[in-house]
Amino acid sequence: MIERAPNIYQLDIPLRNNPLKSLNCYLIVGVESLIIDTGFHTAEGEALIREAMAALGMEPSHTRLFLTHLHSDHTGLADRLAKTGVRVSMGPVDLALLRSSLDPSGDFWQEVLAISIEQGLSADHLALSDHPGFRYRPLALPEVAISRPGDRFLVGDYRFEVIDLPGHTPGLQALYEPKHGLLFSSDHILEQITPNITYWGERFGDSLGQYLGSLDQVLAMTVTRVFSSHRSLPTDHRARIDQIKRHHELRLQECRAILQGGPASVREVTRKLSWDIRATSWEDFPASQKWFAAGEAQAHLVHLVARGELTSEKQGEELIYRLK
Numbered sequence: 001m002i003e004r005a006p007n008i009y010q011l012d013i014p015l016r017n018n019p020l021k022s023l024n025c026y027l028i029v030g031v032e033s034l035i036i037d038t039g040f041h042t043a044e045g046e047a048l049i050r051e052a053m054a055a056l057g058m059e060p061s062h063t064r065l066f067l068t069h070l071h072s073d074h075t076g077l078a079d080r081l082a083k084t085g086v087r088v089s090m091g092p093v094d095l096a097l098l099r100s101s102l103d104p105s106g107d108f109w110q111e112v113l114a115i116s117i118e119q120g121l122s123a124d125h126l127a128l129s130d131h132p133g134f135r136y137r138p139l140a141l142p143e144v145a146i147s148r149p150g151d152r153f154l155v156g157d158y159r160f161e162v163i164d165l166p167g168h169t170p171g172l173q174a175l176y177e178p179k180h181g182l183l184f185s186s187d188h189i190l191e192q193i194t195p196n197i198t199y200w201g202e203r204f205g206d207s208l209g210q211y212l213g214s215l216d217q218v219l220a221m222t223v224t225r226v227f228s229s230h231r232s233l234p235t236d237h238r239a240r241i242d243q244i245k246r247h248h249e250l251r252l253q254e255c256r257a258i259l260q261g262g263p264a265s266v267r268e269v270t271r272k273l274s275w276d277i278r279a280t281s282w283e284d285f286p287a288s289q290k291w292f293a294a295g296e297a298q299a300h301l302v303h304l305v306a307r308g309e310l311t312s313e314k315q316g317e318e319l320i321y322r323l324k
Contacts, residue, residue, distance in 0.1 A: 001027075001052055004227065005182070007156055011052050013039030015073050018132065020193075020230050023073050025049065026184060029056050030156035033063040035086070036175065036184055037229060038077035040136050046080050060085035064153060067144075068186035069172040070094040070101070072136040074229065082142030089147040091164070093171025101137050109134065111201055118319045119294045120267030130287035147173060160184070165218070167211025168195045170204045181224030183237075188214060189226055191234040194247050198295030199302055208248065208303040215241050248300070255300050256323070259310070263322035270297040 002010045007030065013023040018040075026036040027049075033056075039045035053063065060081070067075050067090040075098060078088050090098070100108035109128055116126060128134045153160040153175070160175040165188045175184040187195045197211050219241060226234040234240045251273070258264060258272045270293050271282040279285045285293065301321045304310040312321050 009056065011048060013045045013048055015040060020073060024229050026227060027052055027056060027058065028155045028158065029058060031062065032155060033058040034153050034155045035063060035065045037068055037074040038081065040073055041076035041080065041138055046077050049077065049081065064089060066147065066153065066175065068174060069169040070098040071169065072133060072138060076136065076138050079138060079140045079142050087145065088142055089145045091171045091173040092146050094169055095144055099141060102141065104128065115199065115201055117317050119298060120265040120318045121290065121294055123267065124290055126287055126290060131291050132288050165214040167197060167207055167214045170200050176221065178222065181222050182227065183218065183223045184227045186229050189218065189234055189237055189240060190228050190230055191240060192231045194244055196292055196296060197299045198292065199298035206303050206306040208299045209306055212245065212248065215245065251300050252304060255304060259321060259323045263320045265318045265320055266294055266298045266301065269301065270294045273297055
């Protein structure tokens, strides 16, 4: 556990068998304390958080847990910590999705499967059990208070404000402390890896466009330090945002170049994109990563449709994209 600022501690929670390696869980100590995100629902993670709370003198009944978004590496221990007396808060959009994801046969996972068919992933014979979000999802959720933009968490000298930063997920929320210029960015800005931007279905639309807009929102804020959720913390968030934007522009250029060869399905585009992964071909991709790769490819294709550069049409069960 590292003290990153007065009364702000970073606790690394291992994410076993996951390329993210660990979660940066934050504990902010005051008369009323705050925890930001939890890690997977494992006994190891729960023990680490409870030991850290005890060492810092954090009473569960005077502690709130803020869940930034629905992914299981951020929400997995919410129910276990709530049973100790910790109160839980989360934004309404991702909370609704998270609650729906608890049921393996519910609407959330049926929509995931329907999207995968449109992407052309039927050819890969993927099962939900291959999907990390399914495998590690929380098994239960406690009562959760809804957090909305402008809501505040008062912890000692800090006044954390809730802000919406959609893109990585439809309803990701971050915490901003304007007096000290602190931003707890969750997965919105990461230093060593590029946040995954996936396609969430027609009702949520252009997730990449939303993400790029949220990056611009942060650029307009007065931020002196960023506390992110994975690996090392950003040292120059403006430079990092520029790098992330360039990454997505290069990905968009790749998609255009692939479609110069003719109309293609999401899977066909995904197979031809360049990926930073230890796999010599699409066939060598781990099944778990195929879900993410296709989702990211489609997010870029949908963004190009929104920009008026592509059209899409259904051919059989698959969506086909073509240049205008």
